[in-house]
Amino acid sequence: NTGCATDRTLTPVTITDGSGVNTTAGTRPRMYFKKSTNANTFNDNTNATDGWKYVEATGAGGSPFDFTTNYALVNGGVTNGDVIQYFIVSQDNAGTPNVSINSGTFAAAPASVALTGAAFPIGGSINSFSIGSPLNTDVTIGAAGTYTSLTGAGGLFAAINAGGISANITARILDASVTETGANVLNAITYGCAAGPYTLTIKPDAGVTTAITGSSATSLIKLNGADYVTIDGSNNGSSSRNMTITNTGTGSVVWIGTDATAGATNNTLKNFNMVGPGSFSGQGIIAGSGTTFGAAAENGRPNSNNAVQNLTAKSVQNGIFALGDATTPDQNWLITQNEFGSAVAAEKLSFRGIALQNAQNFTISRNRIFGVSSSTSSTSTMCGILVGATLTGGTIERNEIFDIKQNNTGGWGSNGIFLNTTSTAANVNVQNNLIYDVASYGYDDITVTDNGYGILVNQGGGYNIRFNSVRLTTNQTAASGRTAAINITSGVTTAASLDIRDNIFANTQTVGNRYAIICEAPNTVFANINYNDYFSAGAVGFDGGLYADIATLAAWQTYSAQDVNSVAVDPLYTSATNLNLLATSPLISIGTTIAGVTNDYSNSTRNSPPSIGAYEDKVVFATKLYLQGAYSAGLGRHRDNTAQWTTATNAAALSQPYSRSEEHTSEL
Numbered sequence: 001n002t003g004c005a006t007d008r009t010l011t012p013v014t015i016t017d018g019s020g021v022n023t024t025a026g027t028r029p030r031m032y033f034k035k036s037t038n039a040n041t042f043n044d045n046t047n048a049t050d051g052w053k054y055v056e057a058t059g060a061g062g063s064p065f066d067f068t069t070n071y072a073l074v075n076g077g078v079t080n081g082d083v084i085q086y087f088i089v090s091q092d093n094a095g096t097p098n099v100s101i102n103s104g105t106f107a108a109a110p111a112s113v114a115l116t117g118a119a120f121p122i123g124g125s126i127n128s129f130s131i132g133s134p135l136n137t138d139v140t141i142g143a144a145g146t147y148t149s150l151t152g153a154g155g156l157f158a159a160i161n162a163g164g165i166s167a168n169i170t171a172r173i174l175d176a177s178v179t180e181t182g183a184n185v186l187n188a189i190t191y192g193c194a195a196g197p198y199t200l201t202i203k204p205d206a207g208v209t210t211a212i213t214g215s216s217a218t219s220l221i222k223l224n225g226a227d228y229v230t231i232d233g234s235n236n237g238s239s240s241r242n243m244t245i246t247n248t249g250t251g252s253v254v255w256i257g258t259d260a261t262a263g264a265t266n267n268t269l270k271n272f273n274m275v276g277p278g279s280f281s282g283q284g285i286i287a288g289s290g291t292t293f294g295a296a297a298e299n300g301r302p303n304s305n306n307a308v309q310n311l312t313a314k315s316v317q318n319g320i321f322a323l324g325d326a327t328t329p330d331q332n333w334l335i336t337q338n339e340f341g342s343a344v345a346a347e348k349l350s351f352r353g354i355a356l357q358n359a360q361n362f363t364i365s366r367n368r369i370f371g372v373s374s375s376t377s378s379t380s381t382m383c384g385i386l387v388g389a390t391l392t393g394g395t396i397e398r399n400e401i402f403d404i405k406q407n408n409t410g411g412w413g414s415n416g417i418f419l420n421t422t423s424t425a426a427n428v429n430v431q432n433n434l435i436y437d438v439a440s441y442g443y444d445d446i447t448v449t450d451n452g453y454g455i456l457v458n459q460g461g462g463y464n465i466r467f468n469s470v471r472l473t474t475n476q477t478a479a480s481g482r483t484a485a486i487n488i489t490s491g492v493t494t495a496a497s498l499d500i501r502d503n504i505f506a507n508t509q510t511v512g513n514r515y516a517i518i519c520e521a522p523n524t525v526f527a528n529i530n531y532n533d534y535f536s537a538g539a540v541g542f543d544g545g546l547y548a549d550i551a552t553l554a555a556w557q558t559y560s561a562q563d564v565n566s567v568a569v570d571p572l573y574t575s576a577t578n579l580n581l582l583a584t585s586p587l588i589s590i591g592t593t594i595a596g597v598t599n600d601y602s603n604s605t606r607n608s609p610p611s612i613g614a615y616e617d618k619v620v621f622a623t624k625l626y627l628q629g630a631y632s633a634g635l636g637r638h639r640d641n642t643a644q645w646t647t648a649t650n651a652a653a654l655s656q657p658y659s660r661s662e663e664h665t666s667e668l
Helices: 156-163 553-560
Strands: 009-013 030-035 053-056 065-068 083-091 099-101 127-130 139-141 169-173 177-179 200-204 210-214 219-224 229-232 243-247 252-257 268-270 273-275 283-288 307-309 312-314 318-323 334-336 339-341 352-365 368-373 382-397 400-405 414-421 428-431 434-439 452-459 463-466 469-472 482-488 498-501 504-507 513-519 526-530 533-536 541-543 548-550 620-628 644-649 663-667
Touching: 219 243, 243 252, 252 273, 318 339, 339 352, 352 368, 368 382, 382 400, 400 414, 414 428, 414 434, 434 452, 452 463, 452 469, 469 482, 482 504, 504 513, 513 548, 513 553, 541 553, 548 553
Parallel strands: 139 169, 169 200, 177 210, 200 229, 210 243, 219 252, 229 268, 243 273, 252 283, 268 307, 273 312, 283 318, 307 334, 312 339, 318 352, 334 352, 339 368, 352 382, 368 400, 382 414, 382 428, 400 434, 414 452, 428 463, 434 469, 452 482, 463 498, 469 504, 482 513, 498 526, 504 533, 513 541, 620 663
Antiparallel strands: 009 065, 030 053, 030 083, 083 099, 083 127, 513 533, 541 548, 620 644
């Protein structure tokens, strides 16, 4: 469909035939077209008569062909609101030509593409498109709104699909509750006769808190090749979440997908809550193919430049699952400041917080992923963040990941961050992340499917793993299990493809075999591994090749052939769930400065030398402050103030350890 009543080009049109397609002028393939209200007959090719008109394929070459309508031929002219019907006819090079039609059926077989009235009326299903009237002003959604729904019959999406938009449009939701069917997706938006692009913003009206609900086995809201769409749940222009979208069906809350020619690009989803059906079903956001739910985007149609910001997700399997095409990966995904998961058992995610595959130049930052918990029958690997398949350039930073559990008593896998690219020079930065409370049932093996690991490096290379804080404290059940704060599997083989520095790998579980690090890869994979803390209640490490413990730091240094400045000491985290360092931590200011990592998890400036782990050193200071009150004429003196001791933590304001007590006197 289109919103522009000017001539339209159909391209490319592929026509093949065993004897060849006739391309001679006068018998070249033709496109016949008319308004749906014109007669289903043929008189002549002028606007003086009713019925079908035609144009020949442009140019003189063969397939693929292009056809451009000529509305000047149409009886009564063409305007917005009309429906144009059309079909293509061609003939071959046989002595007695065979004439084919691509939609509809002839009333009688014609002798050539120069149809006569005998071939009409055309029967069957005939191709058509609508010339809609583009929206050019803001609209409202609700019982008394411009449209009663987004996706229902006669709703906003249907109107835009029919006519497009010719200005930036804001659709404001008026009601506290809106029911959606998901029946109409939002297709690629046309811009009338204007160049565009124009934006579409969907948001609650000022002061309105709204709940959008429905049930769909595919998606409640689908951007099907649509670009420049923002769904903003704030009703006041801030980061408040004043909109909840609930899909009680097995599909996704939002589906970002390709259409027949392109991906859905430059879209923003922000400031709203996503709720699924629970019971280990449903999805938050699915991005990939627009045809097959959960499949990869089609080649040449990346879903690029999309942002997912400040959302929540609960009662779904995946918070977001984005799968691009391996050859033409998605570009520039931004997934930031989201809270995926729940502390309530029935609302937890049942697979992953974030999964991003076949992507370039992505950013996954400042997300809080918690409460990922499998069913007792699931054999899937529970995961906080997964990146995999083809990756080129990306950053995973300042995320907090905890409460990741695989509950199958057969012993299956779980992890905080899962690095699984097939690219050996991925250039993915994993830095300033907090990971804790990751556990499975336990199994005597060291693969991705066996135990709980903080960071799992499963295959590929080009990973820069720096300034992360990991703490495993939750016990697994099986005493035969083998857990690690970081596990580097045998799938990593490329020399000098890992840079692992300034991390805390702490494992203080008390059941089973627990390690700071498991490694089945050869030590040649380490471009640089140093200035780490390997703290374990068991052996420091595990040699996956020999399937033997590496008991001490010295033994691990022999294995890695590096780690000269690494330590194996208690990092003195503040608590099991607060990975900030205590003021007495031995890791303060013993790391190494790394170019490009200038701030810590809390965005405080790194010292030089920096502390090991995600947090720069904690700053605690105490001050005793005497204040003399304002002068009182009635009392003839200053009012009394009681001296107070105050303890404050301020890691952002100061960059060096600071502890002192001072007395100050001032007048107000």
